Amino acid sequence: MLAGGSHRVSSRRLSARRQLLLATFWFGISFVWGALLAVTLTFLLVPEHPGPGNPLLVSPAQKNTALTVLESGGLLVAVIVQPAAGALSDRLRTRWGRRRPVIAVGATGAVVCLLLVAGAQAFLFLVAVYCALQFCMNIAQGAYQGLLPDTVSAAQRGGASGFLGVATLSGQVVGAVAAGVIAPRTTCLLIAGVVALTSVLTLAGVPERPAGAAVGDEALPSRMLRQPLRAVRGYLAEFARYPDFCWVVFSRFLIFTGLAGIQRFAANYIRDTFPGSYRLFGFDLGSAQTTTSVMLAVVILCGLAVTYPAVRLSDTVGRRRILVAAAVAGACASVLFFFATNVTQVVLFALPAAVCFGMVVSVDWAFMADLAPRRRAGKFLGFSNVATAGAQAAAPTVLGPVIDAVNARSVPAPGVPGSAGYRVLFVVAAVFFLLGAAVLRRVRTTHLAEADDELGVLPAPAALAT
Template identity: 30%
Template sequence: MNRAAAPEALTEPTEPAGRGWTAALSLANGAIWVGWYGPLQILLALQAAELAPPGTAKESVLAWVTGAGAVVSMVANPLFGALSDRTASRFGRRAPWVLAGVLGGAGALVLLAGAGTVAGMALGWCLVQLTLNTAFAAITAAVPDRVPHGRRGAVGGWLGAAQILGVVAGTGLATVAGGVVAGYLACAGFTVLGTLPYVLLHRDPVLPAGRRPALRLRALLAGFTISPRRHPDLAWAWLTRFLINLGNALALLYLLYYLRDVLHRPDPDGGVLVLTAVNAVTLLGTVVVAGFWSDRIGRRQPFVLGAGVLMTVATGLLAGWQTWPGAVCAAALLGVGFGVFTSVDFALMTQVLPAAADRGKDLGVINIANALPQVAAPVLAAPIVQHLGGYRVLYGVAAGIGLLGALLVRRIRGVA
């Protein structure tokens, strides 16, 4: 069994993965996003408002809690990706880490539900990021393990669709569950249940024990450094993803407070849910189609560039048209742009990986471009909102950063 599986585990795949595998992986991916975005969209903001000490702004509490969690995410994703690369379990390299991560994430969400202080809230959120990033690193690496280059746009599209459905489901659960504690418990249960079909019904390619790299800490840490000079396409792709995600993070971080304090919506929680649903509908209309289209014509860059420009326009609307209709239009345009970006950028990233044997680690390093904006966004957003011009300036800065990221994709040479 191990001898037959070795080429599949360590070389580029040539046979497309089945529909059942893609569906189960997408469901697991969506379940992880429920565990992240129920808190990020609703629950952490409500908890920060409840637990903020007198004289401390709720925005600052939310910023530092989410920033601390993002720091943990940046470490956890490449670390557990590298460990999954080296896992010689008979259940495969990735599935054991998916299961461990979601079970740990559910426990961390329960712990977060009982937090009674800002310190407890920060600890709980850091544990959520640690554990769910363990699972996410393994799920991300499973795609280049099993899917040929020419099919990755389509699979990336299905994963992107699952991602936004996870955001909607997490936001919905957090909104209708009946309080902060019930919201966290609902997200925890969904995260576990949604992952079980992939873990129980599908197995990863097995890495034979004799082919497993040694688990030496120094070598493991040194491997997290990828030379931009040796791999310039990877560096430019990473920077493109980072800047576009930073612009998006700045746009979304204070959305609840924007609706409450700027637009004066009577039900800001419900407003976030409406905007998330609008965003989801338009995203779902583009994410799979863009992935298939990109695969068909064999090009990635025009899609990423166009998506980034469209997201810039949408963020600019939040700065220049501060009304409820403006927010709805911005949410719709962000959905179209982010749908295209999510599927095609994922496929692009898998095509600039340096080595098949280190897919988990390398994708973990790439995924820092998703987590680092969660650290940088609070650092930039809090002073802008409080001292440097408010939400109009915040969304103008977000638009400029996203546009720069979109333009830099043209520096990639190895992928059209």
Template identity: 25%
Template sequence: MMLLTPVLVTLALRVAQIVPESERAGALGQVLSLGAVLALLVNPVVGGLSDRTTSRFGRRRPWLLGGALTALIGLVVVADGGNIPTLMLGWALAQLGGTPALTAVTAGVPDFIPAHQQARASGIIGMTTSIAMIGGSLLASAFSTVLSVAFIVPALIAVTGVIVLCCVIDDAPARTGQFGRYTFKEFLRSFWVSPRKHPDFAWNFVGRFLCFVGIAAATSYQAYYLMDKVGIAEDKVASKMLVGMACMVAAIVVGSVLGGQLSDRFGRRKVYVMASAVVIGAGLALLALGDSYGMYLVAITVFGFGEGVYLSVDVALAAAVLPDPANSAKDMGVLNIGNALPQSLVPIIAPALLAIGGGTENYGAFFLFGAVAACLGALAVQLVRSVK
């Protein structure tokens, strides 16, 4: 909720308050892309450091709590920001804090969950993401007239949740001497897993990257899509998006539960990841073709079901192709580049796609680009050989 609410709603609304209409897509891209680049760089590094953490508080707790508190500070800066550089600074700090916390949570799946239950656990994680979406949209709608509060309240809720998680997990520290010294060479290795030695890991990374290009396309520009193509007034966008998020979240919950249970029951991962990527692409295609609020709701529901199945099974697939369980956080951090990098690239590419044909509102080209990427992601997952 801490990071999803700004990406989905509040950052776009804050940028719209600061810059002219003709500049807002590019300005939003600057803010989102800087934060995503930092998340991209931090993800595997923090994963490697977390794997090595010998603190008596465990390997994951220090990064969970420290990251969440840092992200809270960054969002306070965003909430008070009155210009684009300040928003960029605050959002960068929020990503620098939120990324270690998310990396620690993701590493918890291979750390704490048996292999035969990992898809189900991933589905539960996907459901909490969905709850965060609807909760964040609800808060954005409730505080749309006092937008700064809509940044801070979700962050406080997230910090509270992290504190509870830190209290209940059985998180043991790394054994002293288990890992070598963290050198600059090791830092560089944080960003690399050999595709020659671990081809299934590499293909899963490619598939994840392409699917998250589609997901980023759908989530980053919904507010402007509703204003520019559907014709929703700016002061009504938050409430209209709340209804859209409710439809999407309901579909994500159904997809998460169904995908996780079926995947665990039949012991298959790839077919569910591939099918869900295609459904994500179909939802994006409907967004590209639609120009009414009703069509938006249909499209976002289809997209949500595909995303729900994808999120419930892809983490389990990723856990199955990790090169070394002892380095789970580091390797999951490398995989997480696959979902962090699109959050940087899509906002950079978006203005050019939106400008196709003249103007700044070619959402058809933009969403079709995301649809094609998601479908190509399904093809990449097909090349994973060691997992059914």
């Protein structure tokens, strides 16, 4: 049922075991996208060894454009669904809590969709089931993001966000490695198992109090059906009261657009720029799929090493300074990629991007949790997915067709793919990183005053941003 009332964040300290279980489903979410977006989808569309049961789904010359169509459709679904699911979970009241039932429904649907992705034999069918997968995963994630502010006190939020950052990067690296050594269709079955296991561990290990239910009014869903435009305006109006939160979300969008552009096209960049030359530090990795997987694993492991120290340092020097440094590191990596001449250089030049990613996934999330009103955490942190999913949609939507067009005009010889389009990608990514750093200067405070937030009034700044 939907109910009114208030929800007060727990003042009890959460044990390290509970924090780990809270972060477990984030590992599963990151495993999905680390395996699927970084490696698996690319080689589902254009397999390195096509054959019966594993056909070419698109022309190799149009692979970046096809990736644009596939991912953009699904991620636009995510932009809409996750904030709505978060807002719904803010109002839901059941004896199992307000977040866990929504997470369970979304995770179950995602498992079914992944099984369908594994069997896709046509491009349009793959697009349809991928959009359904995004729908289900973002139902689960929209509610899941509200669990941290629901269950973790403000004093522990930096540490808990560090656990989430570690879970994010470790899920990404394990997913990327698995996708590199396992056939793409088999990888989809593995991903389904990981989603099922990690969601069950979090649901069983992080109980909710039934009384910690809802804010809002019962008439909202029916009002949204009767007057959708008015309901959307009302939904967005609340964010105007929290401009610092909105600036952090916008910065997240810009930085993640730079990161997503590099990650999404990494496999095709390696396949087109270094065809048949897949030697990393003297070792021949044999295929573009394995090379992409190993490269991403090295990069993400380096990012993982800085995740927890970065969020702890941000407790001392301020979140904003760490995020600005992260954005500048990402811009440096983009410039270096422009000059790479072999796979080993690509990996070395990617290390600043790894530092950027490691800092952003932990510190940025902690910053948003600091600035989101506790009573509306599901809605606000769900809305942050507009930045995450929107960036992942924007990067391929804009860049995929451009890369294919520029590559087609830079073919060095018949039968040899062009690669100049990827240099356009790196320049654009650097610009987005720097814009993300610049936007953070608009953030004036570091966190909300909890007491004001509980009263439901416009909160006074608790501290100025540094």
